[in-house]
Amino acid sequence: MAAWSERLAGVRGVLLDISGVLYDGGADGGTPIAGSVEAVARLKRSGLKVRFCTNESQKSRRDLVQLLRRLGFDISEGEVTAPAPATCLVLRERGLRPHLLVHDGIRSEFDQIDKSNPNCVVIADAGEGFSYQNMNRAFQLLMQLDNPVLISLGKGRYYKETSGLMLDVGAYTKALEYACGIEAQVVGKPSPEFFKSALQDIGVAAHQVRVPGGAALSAGVGGGVEGPGRGSLGLELGLRGRPDCWV
């Protein structure tokens, strides 16, 4: 394996996934993945720009950061790129008033958004909120719209909790897409716009960044953003979450 300094030649920043890479969530709040707390600390000491880039959509950024800090991570809210704030930008830009099919933990992110007389549906990982009644309400609303707009916070198939694998928002988005005969607009990974906004936040070009972590690869970041480097950086850093997926 090439030396640390050699592998990092030309690298100015790192995008880090959170769930499944830094920690595994669970009913107890979750547990850090072995080595990840130290890896983040080492990255920050190295002078690389670090951006946490997550599709987490059950918790607000504030709650997520508080949890990670309790688990020992050096992280602040301003370092996190998450789909809910990005969605709020899209909603405002396009004059969309959402019906929210989301987890209660993330509802506060939409406090400042007009939700009267909805003209679109925003779907996120609602967990137990994916009841038949809630899905059907979103479906009926979409079917009533002349121009149905479905915005999905990510398109993950599933994620891992300490209790096992859990269906993610992508599965439920597929259900609504099929029932309504429409295609959702994804905000979050693997949307190239999402990664670009994270790069802009740290002022680093795509070819200067590394993306260690499983979700990034499975979500297709290599194709989504031109130039992000692949390699075994994650292993070198001591990040061992989803080892079959390191980029």
Add this chain to the structure above:
Amino acid sequence: MAAWSERLAGVRGVLLDISGVLYDGGADGGTPIAGSVEAVARLKRSGLKVRFCTNESQKSRRDLVQLLRRLGFDISEGEVTAPAPATCLVLRERGLRPHLLVHDGIRSEFDQIDKSNPNCVVIADAGEGFSYQNMNRAFQLLMQLDNPVLISLGKGRYYKETSGLMLDVGAYTKALEYACGIEAQVVGKPSPEFFKSALQDIGVAAHQVRVPGGAALSAGVGGGVEGPGRGSLGLELGLRGRPDCWV
């Protein structure tokens, strides 16, 4: 419009859909679609062979027939081709032991099937049973199987109840297909085998049958079974359910 006798030249049988064609379901049991009770009676008087071919998967055949008889239809259990009994044949033939993600109303159809140590998932229109917990249990089981088998009773996008449009099994099947990276096997419309079994039951060839009704067209029966005639037979019969879909 051609005369009744002319349009029926060479026709020996009729496959009739039930939900959305003969009646609209609902919390109150449902209501007959105007003209449909008389249309069934007229068909039977005409000497044509009649087979009721439904994807109904919230009720057992017995409960469905009892309901339809209460609504005034001349129908018996032996005249109905439904996906649950067809699924039981498939399960027995292939030695499959299902985990059932189905409505309680249809569970009795599987009473004689070994459900211990499941090696497949059978999904039907579970209605309120499509909770996150139930979906996740089916998902986890499929992910644990070396050769995951998902059998779906139909692939309808939605159906109409008196209270409005309702998400159908097809949407939830898509969710599991996407999450697991598999393709479900459909028993029920639009599976050609399903229509063929209905034709066998009345001893009529595909080119000798007419399929008036909306669901048949939307489910692609025209392509699924070679030769079923299309036309305005439904209108002539006085069947007015889903008029934009008559075949």
